[in-house]
Amino acid sequence: DIQMTQSPSSLSASVGDRVTITCRASQRIGRLLNWYHHKPGEAPKLLIYGVSTLHSGVPSRFSGSGSGTDFTLTISSLQPEDFGTFYCQQSYSSSITFGQGTRLDIK
Amino acid sequence: QVQLVESGPGLVKPSETLSLTCNVSGTSISSGGYYWSWIRQHPGKGLEWIGYIYYRGNTYYNPSLTSRVSISLDTSKNQFSLEVKSVTAADTAVYYCASCREVPAAAPFDFWGQGTLVTVSS
Numbered sequence: 211d212i213q214m215t216q217s218p219s220s221l222s223a224s225v226g227d228r229v230t231i232t233c234r235a236s237q238r239i240g241r242l243l244n245w246y247h248h249k250p251g252e253a254p255k256l257l258i259y260g261v262s263t264l265h266s267g268v269p270s271r272f273s274g275s276g277s278g279t280d281f282t283l284t285i286s287s288l289q290p291e292d293f294g295t296f297y298c299q300q301s302y303s304s305s306i307t308f309g310q311g312t313r314l315d316i317k
Numbered sequence: 318q319v320q321l322v323e324s325g326p327g328l329v330k331p332s333e334t335l336s337l338t339c340n341v342s343g344t345s346i347s348s349g350g351y352y353w354s355w356i357r358q359h360p361g362k363g364l365e366w367i368g369y370i371y372y373r374g375n376t377y378y379n380p381s382l383t384s385r386v387s388i389s390l391d392t393s394k395n396q397f398s399l400e401v402k403s404v405t406a407a408d409t410a411v412y413y414c415a416s417c418r419e420v421p422a423a424a425p426f427d428f429w430g431q432g433t434l435v436t437v438s439s
């Protein structure tokens with residue numbers, strides 16, 4: 211299986227902060243990388259697919275970048291509703307895997 | 318917009334079979350373009366892909382679960398189902414169904430159900 215490792219595992223930030231979450235794959239996965247946002251008690255939501263394409267309706271403060279093995283999710287100006295856990299996911303392998311998640315708390 | 322709703326027992330006894338159904342609306346599961354998926358989240362843990370089924374019936378499973386898992390389609394009811402055999406407490410989780418787009422190549426899970434908690438206990 212391709213292992214996906216996210217860092218940090220958790221962070222706390224203030225409204226208006228710029229937040230960056232990284233995801234590293236155990237082997238090269240091209241651009242087959244997606245990001246999700248999951249709030250407790252809700253369904254996970256697709257944020258970004260194919261490294262950098264925003265899903266319909268996702269605010270432009272979210273952006274993604276990277277290629278090969280190293281990827282980044284950036285929130286340009288953190289909003290109160292952005293709390294929750296963020297996951298990366300690779301679809302390069304037929305055995306799909308997610309990162310362990312990054313929990314984001316609002317200070 | 319695709320909508321998915323999971324249903325099934327919330328409590329399953331050890332060694333028995335867990336069975337869940339996902340009802341799909343907003344699209345026909347037989348029309349193509351999607352892999353119909355199951356994903357679970359153990360308590361306090363991250364997301365684990367279980368497997369998915371293509372509209373033509375091709376199935377793909379997580380290698381760690383493939384001996385116990387089965388996913389099937391019921392096109393007459395526009396729903397798909399999950400079975401996990403010989404369950405243990407380690408199968409206690411919130412189970413989500415999701416649609417996985419065939420295109421683009423990144424095949425994202427673009428719509429998800431709300432999830433259903435399944436507890437394995439005697």
